[in-house]
Amino acid sequence: MTDSRRGPFADLVLPHLDGAxxxxxxxxxxxxxxxxVVQDACERALKGIGGYAGGDARAWLLAITRNAAxxxxxxxxxxxxLLTSNSEEAERALxxxxxxxxxxxxxxxARADAAALERALASLPIPFREIIVLREYNDLSYREIAEMTxxxxxxxxxxxxxxxxxxxxxxxxxxxxRTAP
Amino acid sequence: MTNDAGEHIDxxxxxxALDGELDAIATMRVEQALAANPALAARYEALRALRAAMRxxxxxxxxxxxxxxxxxxxxxxDARHAPPMALPRETRRWRLSLVAALLLGLAGGxxxxxxxxxxxxxxxxxxxxxxDDHRRALLAREPIDVASSDRHTVKPxxxxxxxxxxxxxDLAAQxxxxxxxxxxxxxxxxxxxxxYRQREHLISVTALPSPRFTATPxxxxxxxxxxxxxxxxxxxxxxxxxxxxxxxxxxxxVFQRGATANENAR
Numbered sequence: 142m143t144d145s146r147r148g149p150f151a152d153l154v155l156p157h158l159d160g161a162x163x164x165x166x167x168x169x170x171x172x173x174x175x176x177x178v179v180q181d182a183c184e185r186a187l188k189g190i191g192g193y194a195g196g197d198a199r200a201w202l203l204a205i206t207r208n209a210a211x212x213x214x215x216x217x218x219x220x221x222x223l224l225t226s227n228s229e230e231a232e233r234a235l236x237x238x239x240x241x242x243x244x245x246x247x248x249x250x251a252r253a254d255a256a257a258l259e260r261a262l263a264s265l266p267i268p269f270r271e272i273i274v275l276r277e278y279n280d281l282s283y284r285e286i287a288e289m290t291x292x293x294x295x296x297x298x299x300x301x302x303x304x305x306x307x308x309x310x311x312x313x314x315x316x317x318x319r320t321a322p
Numbered sequence: 323m324t325n326d327a328g329e330h331i332d333x334x335x336x337x338x339a340l341d342g343e344l345d346a347i348a349t350m351r352v353e354q355a356l357a358a359n360p361a362l363a364a365r366y367e368a369l370r371a372l373r374a375a376m377r378x379x380x381x382x383x384x385x386x387x388x389x390x391x392x393x394x395x396x397x398x399x400d401a402r403h404a405p406p407m408a409l410p411r412e413t414r415r416w417r418l419s420l421v422a423a424l425l426l427g428l429a430g431g432x433x434x435x436x437x438x439x440x441x442x443x444x445x446x447x448x449x450x451x452x453x454d455d456h457r458r459a460l461l462a463r464e465p466i467d468v469a470s471s472d473r474h475t476v477k478p479x480x481x482x483x484x485x486x487x488x489x490x491x492d493l494a495a496q497x498x499x500x501x502x503x504x505x506x507x508x509x510x511x512x513x514x515x516x517x518y519r520q521r522e523h524l525i526s527v528t529a530l531p532s533p534r535f536t537a538t539p540x541x542x543x544x545x546x547x548x549x550x551x552x553x554x555x556x557x558x559x560x561x562x563x564x565x566x567x568x569x570x571x572x573x574x575x576v577f578q579r580g581a582t583a584n585e586n587a588r
Contacts, residue, residue: 151397162385208510
């Protein structure tokens, strides 16, 4: 209703605010940081950093948000781009291919609460976390993820498979022992 | 894992099926394999449940109202009608000038913004980013994320966490000590950075993946720091230090020799 009076910022950015917020939440792992990141991303978007020149406004805002999240994490939590809450797990995951033995029952995963899921996601190293967040939280295709991250599509596929393998393992019954005996 | 026809369904294909990235024929093969193989089907169901759980989480997770209102205020400013939240005059003027720039940029099909962004040449702009990263690291409690003088520690550390690693050269014989490594962010790309110490001067060597970054041999000095760039087949390197120019040149030379020696030793 006020749309006709709004400028390009409103048309380009506001429709994709939820998507930007989800990406930021997935990357930083918490709501307060995600707000800071999205605020910064919107300011960057307003300044035109990222060089929007037509095309997919959502992909444009997500790319700006991704950059803002990386900058935020590099500044506010030095080392967090690399170090995970469980780096041993990360290293093992890097060596292994997805482990079919580590397959929890589907019904168990369906019962996993949001907090357990977010904890599992936060335990992934950033290169893996960002791929699965772009896929599941933002519903980007393999090709769109490859374009945004400048990775070959094969790398996107292998990181996505590994990310899911790591998440399944993190959600195995013995890990959930306290919440789902 | 094999299906009726004895075909192998690998893990990537399973994920691609889940993500709707397969064509009809490949999808049919996966369906056959799932029907014939309970273990594969269980794996697929678990993956599908994971995907559903994550999407459920995302669907419930919307930008908070306060954030949306702030951004709508920004958009209101953009359209030059009264913003819901009064902003200090200085801020508003600053924002309006940005809006003007954005509008010009859009009107010109992005060419104006392109010009603004490309005003500084690519190497100069990158050099300044590198110097900023180096200075930021010096201000941090530790200029490194992993402390080790052993290249056999630093290289796997990068491999494990960044999935890429630059050649880590041992320069102890030249009196240059490896201090450790850290991750910098350059234009949204996470870039491995090695930190060396020569006398009391720290040297940051950042490896940017080519061809994302173009290789342009360049040198520059700014705010008391020297920056120097070179490249090999895999990376564009930037070294930044408060060392005198000649010393940094010498460092770059021995680093390149060492990297080549590493390569040949493989």
